[in-house]
Amino acid sequence: MTLTSSCLLETRIDELPLFRRGKVRDIYDLDDRLLIVASDRISAFDVVLPNGIPGKGVLLTQLSLFWFRLIEDIVPNHVITSDIAEYPSELGKYFDQLAGRSMLVVKTDVLPVECIVRGYLSGSGWRDYQATGAICGIELPSGLRESDRLDRPIFTPSTKAESGHDENVDVARLEGMIDKSRLEEIRDVSLAIYNRARAHAQERGILLADTKFEFGLRDGRLVWVDEALTPDSSRFWPADGYAPGRGQPSFDKQFVRDYLETLAWDKRPPGPELPPHVVAKTRNKYLDAFSRLTGLPNP
Numbered sequence: 001m002t003l004t005s006s007c008l009l010e011t012r013i014d015e016l017p018l019f020r021r022g023k024v025r026d027i028y029d030l031d032d033r034l035l036i037v038a039s040d041r042i043s044a045f046d047v048v049l050p051n052g053i054p055g056k057g058v059l060l061t062q063l064s065l066f067w068f069r070l071i072e073d074i075v076p077n078h079v080i081t082s083d084i085a086e087y088p089s090e091l092g093k094y095f096d097q098l099a100g101r102s103m104l105v106v107k108t109d110v111l112p113v114e115c116i117v118r119g120y121l122s123g124s125g126w127r128d129y130q131a132t133g134a135i136c137g138i139e140l141p142s143g144l145r146e147s148d149r150l151d152r153p154i155f156t157p158s159t160k161a162e163s164g165h166d167e168n169v170d171v172a173r174l175e176g177m178i179d180k181s182r183l184e185e186i187r188d189v190s191l192a193i194y195n196r197a198r199a200h201a202q203e204r205g206i207l208l209a210d211t212k213f214e215f216g217l218r219d220g221r222l223v224w225v226d227e228a229l230t231p232d233s234s235r236f237w238p239a240d241g242y243a244p245g246r247g248q249p250s251f252d253k254q255f256v257r258d259y260l261e262t263l264a265w266d267k268r269p270p271g272p273e274l275p276p277h278v279v280a281k282t283r284n285k286y287l288d289a290f291s292r293l294t295g296l297p298n299p
Contacts, residue, residue, distance in 0.1 A: 007040040007052035011097045015090045023048050024057070024232065030088070030104075033080065037102045038227075042274075042282070044257050049271040053279055055299075057101040059286045060230045062299045065103070067228035071196055075189045077224040078105040078216065100299055108216025108223050112159070112177055115186055117194035119153040120209040121146060122235060122247070147209075147237075147244040153194055155187045185222055186215050197229050204292050206251070207242055209235035231289050251289035256282055 010021075016028035016035065023043040028035040038057035041048050061082070068077040081087070082103045084095060091098065118125050118135065125135045126146050134140060136156040157174060174183055190213050198208040211234035214226040227233050236251040247254075259278050265271070274282075287298050 006054045008057060008097065008101070009039055009041055009052050011037045011039065011094075013091070013094055013097070024060070032107050034105050034107050035087070035091070035098075035102060036105055037098060039101075042253060042256060044253065044260055044271065045267040047267065047269050047271040049256075050273045051279065053283050053286065055283065056286060058299050059290050060227060060232060061101045061103060062296075063230050063290050063293065064228040066294045066296070067197065068224070070200065071193055071228075074192050074196065075215075075222060075224050077228070078108060078218075080104045080106060105225070106218055106223070108218045108225055110214060110216040110225060111182075111186065113174055113186070114158040115190040115213040115215060116156045116158055116210060117153050117190050117213075118156055118210040119150055119194065119198060120207070120235075120237075121148045121150060122209050125156060125210065145245045147242070147246065147248050149244070153191055153198075155190055182222075189215070189222065189224075193224075193229075201236065201293060202239065204295070205239045206289070206292055207237040207239050207248075209237055209248070209250075211235070231286055236289055236293075251285045253282060255285060 011026045013028055013035070016030060019027040019029040019034060021027070023046075024039055024041050026037045026039060028037070038060045040052035040054060040056045042053050042056065043049065065079065065082055068079055080103075084091070084098055084102070087098070087104055121129055121140075121144055128135045129140055129144065133142060135154065138154050138156065140150070178186075193213060194208070194211060197211070201208045208229070211229055213224065213228075213233075216223050216225045231252040234252065235254075237248040238251070241249055256274065256278060259274070260267075260272065263272055290296070291298055
């Protein structure tokens with residue numbers, strides 16, 4: 001375990017093979033199950049930065065668990081338990097690495113697509129619209145402004161890149177990778193999750209601009225995997241400051257990106273270290289999002 005300024009930046013569990021170490025999560029293999037541990041690492045422009053955000057992994061995990069429970073009637077999720085007492089006994093000695101930031105989940109065959117739903121025009125969707133008048137082949141009305149609310153949320157998938165940037169694609173391009181009926185299912189499920197989550201967030205003064213889902217298959221059945229509607233995978237805006245025609249203040253890591261844009265950095269590794277005031281403000285944004293969305297005390 002590597003700790004920097006009270007951050008858990010990397011886990012090490014000797015008894016288990018490492019399945020994958022992602023930008024944020026360390027995943028360990030337990031045969032037909034996986035142990036997912038959310039670190040405090042933070043990435044921007046696809047580069048993991050050298051210092052993290054204290055407690056970020058706990059916030060991401062607890063927020064994901066909240067959404068998985070709230071929306072489990074729409075689609076099953078991969079969570080078996082997040083109670084360390086129910087983990088294999090040999091993991092007990094790793095309590096400090098696992099407490100609050102880990103989940104034991106079923107292993108699935110993960111589908112090779114990022115399932116993005118957009119309810120507002122922002123980010124790469126805004127850039128695509130400016131260039132083509134469409135997002136992922138979906139034509140939109142002319143004259144829309146940055147951050148405008150769309151008449152209906154749209155499903156705008158992207159390919160999953162092991163390295164580098166994901167690529168927005170139209171649904172037709174995915175039909176060679178995923179069965180058409182399955183693709184329709186993940187589209188419909190993604191839109192249903194988004195609509196439920198957007199309504200919940202709006203009741204709490206937050207706009208869910210867009211979000212990303214991942215799904216896998218378990219015995220032929222669709223399963224919601226990875227994370228659920230966190231500031232790392234979603235764009236959350238405070239409703240009381242919403243004003244289309246510009247970018248919006250947000251609860252996600254856009255604040256980090258904005259800071260990095262002020263630096264003479266070419267967006268290639270290694271990334272620059274974040275100064276204390278950026279770390280503190282980013283942490284506060286994650287905490288604020290968690291407390292508003294869940295109504296729970298901060299973990």
